[in-house]
Amino acid sequence: MTWLIVSLTLRQLLGQRRTWLLVLLALAPVLIAVIFRLTTDGVRDPREFVADGVMSNVMINLVLPLAALIFGTAALGQEFEDGTAPYLFAKPLARWRIAVAKVLAAWMGTAGVVGASVLATGVIALVGGTMDLIVPAFMVAAVLGALAYAALFVCLSVLFERALVIGLIYVFVWEALITSLAPGAAYLSVRAYTLGVARALADTPATIFSAQLGGAASFGALALVVLLTLGYAIRRLGSLEIARRA
Amino acid sequence: MSAARSAGEAAARAPQPPPTATRGTAVIELRDVSQWYGNVVAVNDVSFDLEPGITGLLGPNGAGKSTLLHLMAGFLRPSAGTVLAFGEPTWRHPELYRRVGLVQEREAVYRSLSGWDFVRLNARLHGVADARAATARAIERVDLGAAAHRATGTYSKGMKQRIKIAAAIVHDPELLLLDEPFSGADPRQRLQMMEMLRAMASEGRTILFSSHILEEMERLGERVLVIVAGRLAASGDFRAIRRLMTDRPHTFAIRSSDDRVLARALLAETAVRGVELGDGRLVVRTDDFGRFVTAAPRVARDAAVTITELYPLDESLESVFEYLVSR
Amino acid sequence: MTEPAAGSIYDLGYRRYEGARAGRRRAIWALYADSLRGAFGLGRGTAAKIAPAILIGLALIPAVVQLAIGVLVPADVELITHDDYYNLVKFLLGLYCAVIAPDMVGRDQRNRSLVLYFARAISRLDYAVGKYAAMWTAMLVITLVPQLLLFVGNALSTDDFGGYLGQSWDQLLPIVATAALGAALIASIGLAIAAQTPRRAFATVGIIVTFVFTLALAGVMVGELTTEVTRLAIFASPFNLVEGFSAWMFRVPPSDPDSLLLAAGYPLAPYAAVAVAVTLLGVGLLIRRYQRVEA
Known part of the structure; x- marks a missing residue:
């Protein structure tokens, strides 16, 4: 049953x-890599360019x-926006199953798109x-990071109607701006x-690419x-009044 | 249902129909249910029982019909009171959906799916054993076989309405809740849908549909719940309700030996609000049913006019409703 | 009693409006004022007020910090300068735009109320112009107000308030000019994108992706690859354009050694020219969209 919801959600997404x-x-990033290959001056270490730059x-x-933000907030949020949520919620399905399926779908969508991009x-x-x-280090990091983001953004979409905006503020204000200051x-x-995981798995010298957090802490935190x-x-989904959102 | 109220009690306009003792057949029970959103009260202290058969939920837009349906569907936690379906609370009780079908008001469907896939998806989400056969049955019932393999996004309003009903009945529910099911359907489709609902009711199912259109109620609603501004204003057989409400304005048509003379004479009566001549008859509007009925023969006699026919014009739900709403 | 009749139409007292009409100018003004209020969520629910308020608040922080230092510490410190202010708050500008632009033009498409506007004194062109003016004003709130506050803060942090004003009044022109051009640029890009779709989520994502994506692309193309051709990518990034023309207007070369402006190595005036061109292009696209959109 969970997979039915996952496949329905993936189809929608x-x-x-x-x-x-x-x-x-x-x-x-793929385009950037192509341009890099075509124009490389041979001076810079490609590993640094890839790991740090791209x-x-x-x-x-x-x-x-x-x-993750787009898939994560749409996985559940779009059912409410489009008014299709009642089809899902007026079924003999435990709410946890719906939440898990939505996170799985958002994760698979994100990991698929980003993983392919990392690889290429x-x-x-x-x-x-x-x-x-x-490449394998960033693949694993992207896939694990995708799961954490997916769960986070699905959670936001349970709590807020405007989860997308709140998620954007988290990503660009908290993670980008505040963290840099x-x-x-x-x-x-x-x-x-996510960067901590990539750092822990990659065997490149720290001069090429470094991360703030250690490997074990990063895995645990994710x-x-x-x-x-x-x-x-x-x-929260268990006690969500569907009629107030749909 | 509490249709059998005494006329006196009704005239006194008891604020709430008494919750009649159930005979053990109530599919839905609402007891002292209220629902508010912030400062807005959507449903105000409503109690009623619902039994098998068709019941219409009637009220103007914004009266609280959808809120009531959502409460019964377990999509809202009642702010106060209890909402039971099959004897169990509807809130946080997904297992109940095995016995409940819901047709929501919004036109939303999974647009990219074909009608067939959409209904089958609902069957599978319900865990129906033979989803294929159930889908075929439901689609057959709403007569959409020809369009079943087109994407629902391309459907007309009436077709969407029907595919939504098919999705709601695919698991063969005992209770069917429909929010404004006839909106967007043309008159022929409307008749077909009514026929279908009647057939389903005759199988012993409980069907509750909401509407703000009186004609629909009149044709389909054996029983009605009239909701006005969040309160249950009346319930029962609508003709019976209508009879109980003797204190509202009534309209009568009179045929007599001399309409013109009778009209002039009636206008002098305080119970008479207005008179209209035409179409070979006299139309009289009155505020006071009782006084008019006693006054009419006297006035006619004094004016030496013979009344050949006197009949009420407003036996329609429309007039009941207008009265309740405009009060 | 009226004349007896089989059918009658009653006079309910409806009248045609015979008075003077305020005209097109007032109609555009009404659209402008209402849209501007809507940008801050005024007249709407709490949820619509929160995000703009947070973003404006965050954009004010650097200026407020400077002001606080100016009041509390009697020393001559200038932590944040006008020319690198935008660099600090560029994400806020983009987010703010992505939050308010979809509401500004999307609601009318979502609620199918465009037809109501066009059936009245407002033409399709008026609508686009009115909305753009409102969006530009809304953007000014986040570009100009913090800068003015910063100016006051800097003046207070000097020993000689009047002396600073007399010495730095010429800063006011670039402050206003950069804020105006920055607001015009971001507003035109945001509205041109948002007007393409009635769905808020699409519009928000589209705007963010445009700003951030071009920024990242420029970062790699200019900062990492540094070839003749790839360096041109800096002109495709609105945030870098803002950085470029504000450096030009303030006549201060970028202080940050990592600045892309240095890596690109172009003179600064072209940034202003490209910004104006992109603004006009965006407004043109917006007007074109409203000439064609189904009302």
């Missing part, structure tokens, strides 16, 4: 215009949170040189956890984010 916006976004600054900072970007920019473990904020930032936000989403 992928069959609409804003998905194309996302594909465009995911193609950007993967951290564009992929994890931008493409991943935006993709990494391979295009690095193949033929030293690759270390940059007050580095301590990184301890509450999915982006920092797991904690998933558990807390999913748990809270289930709890």
